[in-house]
Amino acid sequence: MHKIFKCPECKEYTLEKICKRCKIKTINPKPPKFSLEDRFGKYRRIYKNELGN
Numbered sequence: 001m002h003k004i005f006k007c008p009e010c011k012e013y014t015l016e017k018i019c020k021r022c023k024i025k026t027i028n029p030k031p032p033k034f035s036l037e038d039r040f041g042k043y044r045r046i047y048k049n050e051l052g053n
């Protein structure tokens with residue numbers, strides 16, 4: 001299971017450990033609520049489906 005990371009520079013959420021835009025290491029944002037994590041989970045599944053095709 002992948003985790004969502006956040007770029008400290010451009011504040012973008014990404015699945016990558018390195019921000020493709022800034023070329024720097026992303027951080028684990030540690031979402032305070034489960035609902036937030038769930039929202040990203042849904043987004044992640046859509047993203048994965050697109051990559052699978």
Ligand SMILES: [Zn+2]
Nearest residue numbers: 007010019022
């Ligand atoms: Zn960035």
